[in-house]
Amino acid sequence: MVAPSDQAVQSIERALLILETLGHHPRGIGVTELGHSVGLHKSTVHRLLNSLGVYGYVEQDKDTERYRLGMKILSLGLEMLTNLDFRTEALPYMKELVEISRETVQLAVLDHGQVVVVERDHSPETITVNLGLRADAHCTAEGKVILAYLPQQESMGILSKRPMRRYTQHTFTEISELLAHLDKVRTQGYAVNAEESAEGLRAVAAPVFDHTGKVIAAISITGPTSRLSLERIARLVTVLKEACSSVSVRLGYRTDKGTRYR
Numbered sequence: 001m002v003a004p005s006d007q008a009v010q011s012i013e014r015a016l017l018i019l020e021t022l023g024h025h026p027r028g029i030g031v032t033e034l035g036h037s038v039g040l041h042k043s044t045v046h047r048l049l050n051s052l053g054v055y056g057y058v059e060q061d062k063d064t065e066r067y068r069l070g071m072k073i074l075s076l077g078l079e080m081l082t083n084l085d086f087r088t089e090a091l092p093y094m095k096e097l098v099e100i101s102r103e104t105v106q107l108a109v110l111d112h113g114q115v116v117v118v119e120r121d122h123s124p125e126t127i128t129v130n131l132g133l134r135a136d137a138h139c140t141a142e143g144k145v146i147l148a149y150l151p152q153q154e155s156m157g158i159l160s161k162r163p164m165r166r167y168t169q170h171t172f173t174e175i176s177e178l179l180a181h182l183d184k185v186r187t188q189g190y191a192v193n194a195e196e197s198a199e200g201l202r203a204v205a206a207p208v209f210d211h212t213g214k215v216i217a218a219i220s221i222t223g224p225t226s227r228l229s230l231e232r233i234a235r236l237v238t239v240l241k242e243a244c245s246s247v248s249v250r251l252g253y254r255t256d257k258g259t260r261y262r
Contacts, residue, residue, distance in 0.1 A: 014040060015048050019057065019069065028066030077252075086208065086217060087119045089250045093243040094121045094219065101236055103223035108142035108205075109216065113162040115143040123223065135197055138164045138178055139171045141205035142218040145191035148182040149207050149215035155182065170196045190237050191218075195225065202228040204237060206244040211252025219244050 017038050022029065029037070035045045049067055052058040056072030087107060094105045098121045107119040117133045137143025138159060147155045156175065164173045172178040185191040193203040205220035221228070221236055249255060 011048070014038070014044070015052060018045065018048055018052070019073070022058065022067060022069045025068065028061055028064060028068040030066050034067065086210070086247070086251055090208070090217075090219060090247045091119060091121070093247055094119065097121075097219070097221060097240065097243055098123065100239055101221050101223075103221050103228060106142065106220045106222060107208075108140075108146075108218050108220065110137060110143065110146045110158075113137055113158050115140050115146070115218075118217075125223075125227065136162070136165060136167075139167055139193065139196040140220075141191045141193035141203040141222075142220050144178075144182060144185055144193070145205045145207050145218045146215050147178075148185035148191065149209075152179065155179070167197050168195055168199050170194055172196065189241055192230075192233060193220075193222075194230070200225050202230075202233065204228075204233045204240060206237075206241045207248075208244050209248040209251070209253040211254075213253065216251075219247070 018034065021034060021037050031042055031046050031049065034049075035042045038045065040048075049058055049060075053060065053070070056070045056075075058067055059070040060067050090107050094107060097105045102123055102125055104123040105121045106117050108115040108117045110116075111134075113136065114134050115137050135143070137147055147158065150158075156179070159175050159178065164175065164178070165171070166173050172181060190204055190206045193201070193205075195201060201222070202225050203220045203222040205218040207215045208217040208219060210216045219240065221233075221240055245255060
């Protein structure tokens with residue numbers, strides 16, 4: 001394989017600099033101004049813009065003659081975001097949460113009214129409750145927080161298709177009561193499973209969003225009530241929400257457009 005020449009490498013570096021600069025000018029920028037911004041002669045900038053335009057990375061407004069990023073950039077970005085494995089992105093943050101909490105941390109998705117655990121990092125401590133890989137959404141922290149961030153009509157559709165089985169005296173069994181509870185979940189940005197699926201088990205979960213702003217998963221910290229008190233949950237909520245926010249950003253979620261984390 002022939003190594004690229006210094007001139008070729010320089011051209012690539014200049015083209016990348018132009019693309020980065022165009023990214024800061026969504027309404028476009030003229031050749032002269034662009035040249036000043038990147039420190040290149042107008043003729044050099046024009047030549048590079050023409051080459052980038054051939055492949056769709058740059059486009060020119062015919063009326064203003066200003067240049068902006070082309071649709072090919074968007075296409076590549078969307079392909080990258082679509083192909084991101086959110087489990088892989090979440091794992092480092094899950095491990096950090098285990099180190100901080102010393103409790104089991106789970107990543108779960110919603111599937112036909114149930115939450116399915118797709119990744120799990122176990123607590124170094126002994127846990128006395130047998131955890132299942134699939135559980136009803138209405139009685140789990142992960143399920144409730146995902147339902148809370150879905151459109152209410154979609155949440156109602158999911159809940160109405162399955163009986164809301166009572167597992168403990170704390171389980172929600174009426175849709176109206178659960179919907180009112182989900183309003184609170186959405187306001188605070190997290191959900192707590194206060195022994196609703198099993199006696200002696202507590203969990204707290206926060207949502208994970210994709211690049212479209214849709215909730216796609218939840219990360220939870222789960223443990224026995226003997227260790228995971230409500231006071232301790234209140235202290236862990238901040239780091240949990242920060243972890244979920246970081247994963248969401250890695251997936252392309254824009255927190256500057258009306259963040260859903262509170």
